[in-house]
Amino acid sequence: MMSTITASSREKEETLTGVVERITYHAPDSGYTVAKMQVKGWRDLLTIIGNFPNIQAGMTLTVNGHWHDHPKHGQQFQVKNYTESKPATLTGMEKYLGSGLIKGVGPVTARRIVAHFQLETLDIIENQIERLAEVPGIGKKRVKMIQDTWSEQKLIKDVMIFLQGHGVSTTYAVKIFKQYGNNAISMVSENPYQLAIDIFGIGFHTANQIAIQVGISPWSKYRYKSGVLHILSQAADEGHCFLPLPELVNQADELLSFDGFDADRETVTRSIKEMVESEELKVEVAEGEMWLCYKPTFYYTEANLAKLLRLHLEKPVKVDRERVENWIERYTKSKGISLSPPTNRSRHQSSVIAGDASHGGGLVVGRPLLKKLWLHFGRPWGKKLA
Structure with a gap:
């Protein structure tokens, strides 16, 4: 008999139970797998x-x-989540134990173990593993190897059950386990917001959902700090290397509040100050004692770019100044860029792009625009600047 797949069945979720026959492809880093079942x-x-x-x-x-x-391989079943069951037949047990899952047990040894313990095989391994020494050809050293591997497999299963039980998709659960290993459950239970820092693809909102599932308080200091980093990352995507403190507090207050919970602005401000003290954030103090808040990566990147620009500008270059100025005027006009008035030529050339590098004047731009200007402004000189 062969079941058929209808168009509607492709669109709705289904549950299937079966035995994995072979692994076609498995990526150890991501856990991405193609298998036959x-x-x-x-x-x-x-x-x-x-x-x-x-x-x-x-x-x-x-x-x-x-x-x-x-389009090439035909019908495939995309797994969203899964659970593992113990094999129920002697043949299934032999295949399971001899598949390479357990170090020290190949097909021949697996056959001996199952022949000796029959349907009690997996219970013996789980609860009385020392009895494996009863099987001919298995000594104490091999029993220890099997015990260590079995414990590791059990840990993986426990982690996956815990994560999936708290609404974590299989894709993220695998990434979390690969990142933290034995510490995955304790990390997620204590500070799931760390996932947004350590694991690519998990951002603040995903970490926040996991935190809700595991019962983390909305007042958690980890939640406040993660929200601040998320806002600065979003600002960077929009071309802003920093945010003034009042703007950062306003956005954090909005992000961290939800129906039935209002974030505390004083707690946001205190969290930011703690992050500055621990160097999780960098600040520049502008006029009026205004804090300009950066993620450290953006702060040091901008500082290094400004240093590079100054080094280039200090080098004498023979140039047709009129031609260059005409080109800059045409380019900025075509791109809708408004430059601050120069106080002198050398300062103008650096502040046009870097904002004076000390952030005290000039045009403040993000990295994408900075790089674009840097590349384009080099063309009239006939120089490759980056």
Whole structure:
């Protein structure tokens, strides 16, 4: 018998249970996997794709997800989340143990273990693993190796169950486990906002959802600090290397508030000051004692770029000044860029792009525009500046 996949079934989520027959592809870093699975009621093996921290042939999986058609490889089942069950047959146990999942156990040893303990095999390994020494050819050293590997596999399973039980997708769960290993559960339980810093693809909003699921207080200092970093990152995407303190506080207050909870502006300000003290943020003090707040990466990048610009500008260059000034005027006009009036030529040339490097005057621009101006302004000189 062969089940059929209708157009509507491709659009809705389904749950399938089966045995992994073979692994077609597995990326250790991301956990991305393509595997073949035998499902009862299906004549052919099914292709499943998804993120698995450690998957081996012989595993019995219950997978939740949806169907989609790959233009080259045909029908595939995209796994959203999954749970692992113990193999229920002797053949399944042999394949599971001999798949390479457990160090020290190959197909021959797996066959011996299952032949000796029969259907109690997995319970023996789980609860009385020292009894493996009863099996011919298995000594104490190998028992220890099997015990260590089994404990590691159990830890992976526990982490995945914990994360998926708190609404974390399989994709993120694999990334979290790869990042923190044995400490994954404690890290997520204590400070899930660290995920937004350490793991690519997990931002503030995803970390915040995880925090809600695990019961982190909205007053958490980690939440406030993560929100501040998120706002500065967003500002950078819009071309701003820093935000004045009042603007940063306003945006943080808006981001961190939700229905039934109002963020405290004093707590936001205090959190920012603590981040400055711990060097999680950098500040420049402008006129009127105004704090300009930076993420350290942007602060040091701008400082180094300004230094580079000054070094270039200090080098004598033979140039047709009139031609250069005409070109700058045409370029800035075409791009709608308004430059501050120069006090002298050398200061003008640097402040046009770098904002005087000390942020006390000139045009303040973000990195994308800064790089663009730097590259374009070099052309009239016939120089490659970056």
